[in-house]
Amino acid sequence: MYDYVIVGGGSAGCVLAARLSEDPDVRVCLVEAGPPDTDENIHLPLGAGQLFRTRLDWDYDTHDEPELTGRRLYLPRGRVLGGTSALNGMVYMRGNPLDYDAWRQPGWGFADLLPYFLRAEDNERGPSVHHGVGGPLAVADSRSNNPIATAFVDAAVEAGFPSNDDFNADQQDGFGRYQLTQRDGRRCSSATAYLHPAAGRPNLEVVTHVQVHRILFASGRAVGVVGDRLDETVRLEAQREVIVCAGAYNSPQLLMLSGIGDPAVLAPLGIPVLVEQPEVGRNLQDHPAVNLVFTHQQPFSLLTAFDDEHLREYAEHRRGPLTSNVPETGGFVRTRGGLPAPDVQFHASPLMLLDGGLDAPTAHALSYGPCLLTPRSRGSVTLASPAPTTKPRIRHGYYTEPEDLDGMVRGLRIALEVARQKTLAPYTEQPYRVPSSESTAELRQFIRRNTQTLFHPSGTCAIGTVLDEELRVRGVDGLRVVDASVMPTLIRGNPNAPVMAMAERAADLLRGAGSGRPRTAASGTGSRVR
Known part of the structure; x- marks a missing residue:
């Protein structure tokens, strides 16, 4: 008792x-x-x-x-x-x-x-x-401070967005480096x-x-x-x-x-x-996200994180790429006028992120993109069986409300604008997973084919x-x-x-x-x- x-x-x-x-x-x-x-x-x-x-x-x-x-x-x-x-x-x-x-x-x-x-x-x-x-x-x-993630912030500022060194202070808008729930690199x-x-x-x-x-x-x-x-x-x-x-x-x-x-x-x-x-079980919400993925030849991505030099750096100083949280930088934007607060958040990762993180990276890469902060779409959690160990039946219903897809299209256009900035050029050498054009129809299809979750149910x-x-x-x-x-x-x-x-x-x-x-x-x- x-x-x-x-x-x-x-x-x-x-x-x-x-x-x-x-x-x-x-x-x-x-x-x-x-x-x-x-x-x-x-x-x-x-x-x-x-x-x-x-x-x-x-x-x-x-x-x-x-x-x-x-x-x-x-x-x-x-x-x-x-x-x-x-x-x-x-x-x-x-x-x-x-x-x-x-x-x-x-x-x-x-x-x-x-x-x-x-x-x-x-x-x-x-x-x-x-x-x-x-x-x-x-x-x-961050104790990683990967230069690729830093370049993403610089490119966003170059594209005309403000910088922000503390998203938990007076203003959420802008781009910067995330603070992390870590102590001494752990x-x-x-x-x-x-x-x-x-x-x-x-x-x-x-x-x-x-x-x-x-x-x-x-x-x-x-x-x-x-x-x-x-x-x-x-x-x-x-x-x-x-x-x-x-x-x-x-x-x-x-x-x-x-x-x-x-x-x-x-x-x-x-x-x-x-x-x-x-x-x-009703009212299920989540933050849908879609990444652009670019490969490059710069040897700074997290693909090398487990190399001997970085293992030593972590063991001796608790610093370096092994301390990375992966989405090291990002930002908040309002994709249209009249909004009281940001409606899209960006996460930028110095790593090839594919299929919800399940596919192993094969090249140096930058992955980043928008996630929708205020989705209107709703899903549900229901039972598939009365057996307690049966997994629940989960359906998020992403984009079942058309406004959500419209917001993601606006966010994706901002992501593509950031990709065009000179600061980011060394890390966007080869488009790996990007839309074939910037037409609204193609952006919608790209979003439908590539949306993943940010794991925020x-x-x-x-x-x-x-x-x-x-x-x-x-x-x-x-x-x-x-x-x-x-x-x-x-x-x-x-x-x-x-x-x-x-x-x-x-x-x-x-x-x-x-x-x-x-x-x-x-x-x-x-x-x-x-």
């Missing part, structure tokens, strides 16, 4: 486990489907690509996407302590203040969340009105930042290799979870609350498996309906529909959801840091603090990790 059972040891789950267990009188269990984060490729920044399609990845795909010529897109998700923060691009981005204010949810405006961003942050640039120090989450400047995942420092607490138990199959209820209240570790049934009981932090795909799946969802989905599968919640258990403003699942007691699925709409940017800030606030909601001030960490030894 625990006070809290947290399902999912990812970006939100690790935050909650650490913060709630600061109270030595509270018993916390964090349950994770995957293993501990001991694989070295997690902590070596450039090693993340080696984790795709492995046992540390849920290895999901979309179902046929009708507006992408029927293609299926690869959807990596971390299945390990740290979750997807153990294999993401490490970009530290808060999004635009307008994003949070547009939710119109009490307590979730940007002014409400800023103290939690600051509380979480340990920025190597030092404290300021925009940044915090001393928090668990390390934020650092990845700082949510497990590294929050969970490992809490590992000595006797009131925190971390249970790995257990996939939760359903939530247990008694008299309309969540009282625990049941799952499997291999052939062993594992039951974990919660005296206060069950907190689902399984992500935008797995959280709605677990709710539906537990009888919370649309009866039209659950009844045909023989799942008894506990609570009619037709919005569970959200919205499937949204505040205001599935959840109330304190993240409680409507219709039952003792159950909350805390992860990217709770966002009513996507933020403009990479959502990992926002999820951690939201989890920080959720911890205060759970313990009734609401002060925005961190508690003193509990000390002690003997915590159990099994």
